Amino acid sequence: MSTHHHHAKDFLFTYIFSTDHKMISKQFLVTGFLMGFLGLIMSTLFRLQLGWPGESFEMIEMLMGSWQEGGVMSPDKYLALVTMHGTIMVFFLLTAGLSGTFSNLLIPLQIGARDMASGFLNMLSYWFFFISCMLMLASLFVEGGAASAGWTIYPPLSALPEAIPGSGAGMTLWLVSMSIFIVSSLLGSLNYIVTIFNLRTKGMSMTRLPLTIWAFLLTAILGVLSFPVLLAAALLLVFDRSFGTSFYLSDIYIGGQVLDHTGGSPILFEHLFWFLGHPEVYIVLLPALGITSEIISTMSRKPIFGYRAMIGSMMAIAFLSFIVWGHHMFLTGMNPFLGSVFTFTTLLIAIPSAVKVFNYLTTLWKGNIVFTPATMFSVGLVSTFISGGVTGLILGNSALDINVHDTYFVVGHFHIVMGLSAIFGMFAGVYHWFPKLFGRMMNNKLGNIHFWITIVCAYGVFFPMHFLGFAGVPRRYYTNSEFPMFNEMIDINVFISICAIIALVGQLVFFFNFVYSAFRGPRAPQNPWKGNTLEWTAPVEHFHGNWYGEIPAVYRWPYDYSKVNAAGEYVYGEDYIPQTTPLGDDEKDGGEH
């Protein structure tokens, strides 16, 4: 097996057009985080407007320059920022950034493969993603500004530049960028699926896969089945916008004249959009849940509780996620019977979700929990998954949804259950696998500080939003000052905005820790967390091929932590048994004694 001489390859093919999954993983991570940081800054800017409507801010003027002379945000720019924030966070950070980083890093390393099935497609996947990022960012600078119709880009608003300036060139770039993004996502997902099914090392049966891999596999399947539908939706919208078709448009009077479009329906777009849009929630969430399962088990030095139930619940969630999209559309005038069906399927998701939560809790029970920053963020994920999940019972129930639909209650719900859970999972993953990514360790103290600032501020930002929802405050309002009944809520908005600003500052601690540790952190040992999975049997230094000599074979499931024999002693003297350790004569696999 060729190994060392890969180092001799020139810079371009090692760092830029690399086909090594580990380098591609780092590319996704850094690009995703940079995009995410921009998305975070955008949210802080519009939080300034919401907390102190109409006031002038130097920060706004400095960052937005000539777009916002005088530092007072205009309604147009507010909507553009809201739209871009949503798009960037959901797709660029939490889809590409999260899956791209950890599927790429962990799939070959944890299943025992030298690389992805196709390194070349993998490289293409990253570069399509990169182009997509550039186009999306470029859309901020075109005439009329960035897309402003919300991240869901419902037509006709997104189809008609007469309706909002951002639906001009900005929306065109959005659609092109997203189409390229989908290509990237499909190339990645196909690669992940093929790799998991075909390149597992000797002994690595499906029931010995770490839960991370199961999560990545199901995520990739969701992506392959649902992203093409968004591509179709986007292309039809391009046709409507540029070639005069009427897929989504009918009977429109705007700007003093009747448009020629007839016969289309914006509801069609909503169906197509949410057919991706809802699985997308789980495309974002499942990898985070997989990462957390792995970390909670490793760091509490216990097997994950209910390994098979965890896989089953993820499968159930993945399956159900395809038949619940209508709960985003209860109030579009759809047949009430259809609404009933979607209520039923939606609330069913609570069952596998509850199973997952209880299994996490039981895993922690009687554990010996080592609090690394990765552990902390994993615990944070379980907390946000609970806190945001329970309000889903209100929103998923069509009768109750009527009164909270599109209010801040929704904003609070999905930011906690999806946004926070996913980003907590991503942070946990970065802290945990940093030694694998960069061969160095991150600083724990800074990591802990980062965690505490983040969770306190995150709840500070999103929990009060439920109370805005109780008062009926709609989302995506530039200011609430036009309604006396909402203007009373200004205290809540000020509170939220202050928490958002502190949260932003808190992330700087992370970025500092990240950059510093990547270059100057202490050198990582091969297996710093005493983990069982295969990636910890690979050498610290990176080279194409992952293992010198033979790929290790696997003899047991990945969760033999603190396994004791009849005498109450650790079976092999340590509280962990790597997957490469053959089963003893009197040992059973899969958590059986």
Add this chain to the structure above:
Amino acid sequence: MMTIIVAVAVILVIIAGSQLLKIAELRAQSKGELIYEVSEKEAKFQGILMLVFFISFMAFFAWQMCSWYGLRLPVSASVHGVDTDWLTGLTYIIITPTFILTNGILFFFCYKYSYSSTRKATFFSHSNKLEAAWTTAPALVLTVLILYGLSSWNAIMTPIPDETDHITIELTGQQFTWTARYAGEDKKLGRSHVTLIEGVNATGVDADDENAKDDKIVKGEFHLPIGMPVQFVFRSLDVLHSAYFPHFRSQMNCVPGITTQFNFIPTITTEEMRKITNNEKFNYVLLCNKICGAAHYNMQMDIVVESQEDYDKWLAEQKTFVE
């Protein structure tokens, strides 16, 4: 100048931070420790913080309830809204304890089982009994919520039968204003289409349709009689809008190209609600709740709920379409 000072300060902080990290690492090294290994003391400390966090979180929750729960929407002013609120309340009775208990267990376990070098973790990998229990429990609770939810949903969504006495109002959304049209004496709305929009006929009512002649179009505010079922028909002329009546727990999207429907029975007059809320300026509002453009945040219409007599008087003063 300010920018330069800030930039210099940031750079200094970064350098200082780097040096501190280096020192901490060297100190750990000199003591023969690895800086990334979590000591028992540190784990204990973080475990305690977890517990402190949970207690503060609950205190924060309680504080919010005290300060902000009072800002919620007043009692529902529609018949079905009372049911909606009841079911919402029931759901809260289920989810609030769940939220507190499971979070509590989570953070308590973090505190209780933080790392100790002397303790062994318990190898406990699965239990069919436990898993069956926490699959069944949520399933039972959900059955109740789904059944109640679906029965109210069906009741809310059923259109008012023709034979029931009711009034019909068409609400048309367009950037960034609402127009209401009353069906008039014949109780039938005349046809309308965007191609007929011309001059003062801003919503495109068909002047040739007999049913349209007595229709009454109002802007700015519209009135409803108390206790009378109101069948709303929604239209949009341009982009998606959503007609949200928070006080009546009612909402429906307005979709260009099709009409949508919703109905409710108002139960509290504006005057009564002013007393209930202790706010003389209180007004029911209709607002737009689907992003529709730059002035989306200010697309509103006032609603006045009053006695049948006052309503009849008000309606008589409004001009019909042909006038």
